[in-house]
Amino acid sequence: MRKFFLSMILALASAAMLSAQDRQWAKNDVLAEPSRWGGTFATYPEGQPVPPKAPKGYKPFYISHMGRHGSRFVDGSRFYPKMYNLWKTASERGQLTPEGKKFYEAYAEVYSQMLYHEGILTLKGQRQHRQIADQIYRNYPEIFKGKTNLVALSTESSRVIVSMLCCLDELSDLDRDLSIQVDYGRPYYAMLIPESHSNPNFKAMEPFTEEALGKYERFAKEVFDEEGVIGRWFTSTEGLDLDRESFMYDMMQLVSDSDNLDFPVPEALRNVFTPEERYAIWRVQNYSDYMYTGVAPGVDRRRFLEMSVAAKDIIDRFEEDQANGVALRMRFSHDTALAPLVSYLGVNGMDAEIEDPYEVEKIWRSYDIPMGCNFQMIFFRSRKHPEDILIQVLLNGFCATLPLPEAAPGFYHWNDFKAKFNKLAI
Secondary structure (H helix, E strand, O other), X not given: OOXXXXXXXXXXXXXXXXXXXXXXHHHHHHHOOOOHHHHHHOOOOOOOOOOXXXXXXXXXXXXXXXXXXXXXXXXXXXXXXXHHXXXXXXXXXXXXXXXXXXXXXXXXXXXXXXXXXXXXXXXXXHHHHHHHHHHHHHHOHHHHOOOEEEEEEEOOOHHHHHHHHHHHHHHHHHOOOEEEEEEEOHHHHHHHOOOOOOOOOOOOOOOOXXXXXXXHHHHHHHHOXXXXXXXXXXXXXXXXXXXXHHHHHHHHHHHHHXXXXXXXXXXXXXXXXXXXXXXXXXXXXHHHHHHHHOOOOOOOOHHHHOOHHHHHHHHHHXXXXXXXXXXXXXXXXXXXXXXXXXXXXXXXXXXXXXXXHHHHOOOOOHHHOOOOOEEEEEEEEEOOOOOOXXXXXXEOOEEOOOOOOEEEOOEEEHHHXXXXXXXXXX
């Protein structure tokens, strides 16, 4: 199987095969922003509107947040020298086409700025979390009136911890009497990132069925011409340390991540894939992400189901935080937690099962879990009836839906959320 595309992300269903018009819409949507074709490598979106106000008589009083680290360099031990040495060897052996030579020269130009930075948060990533903090403070000022208590939790990843600290530092600048309690580490992994081997309760997913793998293989082969793309860059790959499957995924990471960096990248590197190829790569990766974190038929749904721990934590901590006077609870993690979480909660319909790989792209879009991705639940209490609580949900600062009856446009009853998700599914 093309394991290089099996990384992470989301889902929803459609009734019939995508028409040609539907496919053109999906393609245009992917290519509308330069970084979207990279899926989870997409940069944090801009232009979030002010969220709708709650029905009359309701006031915001609590926020439950789950966020991903901001923009970073490509992760993986010695990723950049591995890629550089492959291209350098091919160049020295005369195995590059003119187009391949242009890419190698472009990569060599910025290589020293990437070297040893694998997985490190960029300055852009830091700014994203300050931007998110600004939006929270601007949109819900009532929560910050008077002394405000905040609890924040993080994984042990340095890029996640720095993202958290940037967000908290910005909130501290905005609210001078903000009281912050911070913790991190393995005790929280069952909720923050259960797929991690550091999770004390870690359990591996079952292997995908032959039927599911076959469906993926056929789809990938039909959608993306891997050999044709490699043939544009190399006259021959003989003798090179080049596993086609992992190499193409590494190329996608290297190129699509360029928008997350703090320095300009040459156009010969940025545009080494054509728009058609970028769209094709995204389609394959998008489907593999759905298989890994959604409810694709014929696969182990452990990554999806184990986020019931996070959903229940949202419920349990709400009661605890109300008793302790905590107004914000912020969790900082990775895309491999955000994607299955919003899928498990059915955000924007992402909990649906899709049989046809060609249908996935219509609604399941991996770039909805970009760098800096965050899911927020805003709690509103009725002034007249304090036990009457509504919630509003935001994904990346945009209003999102839940599979619950609406109490008002964009708002849901907290009791309905508890009734649906106050249980462990795994």
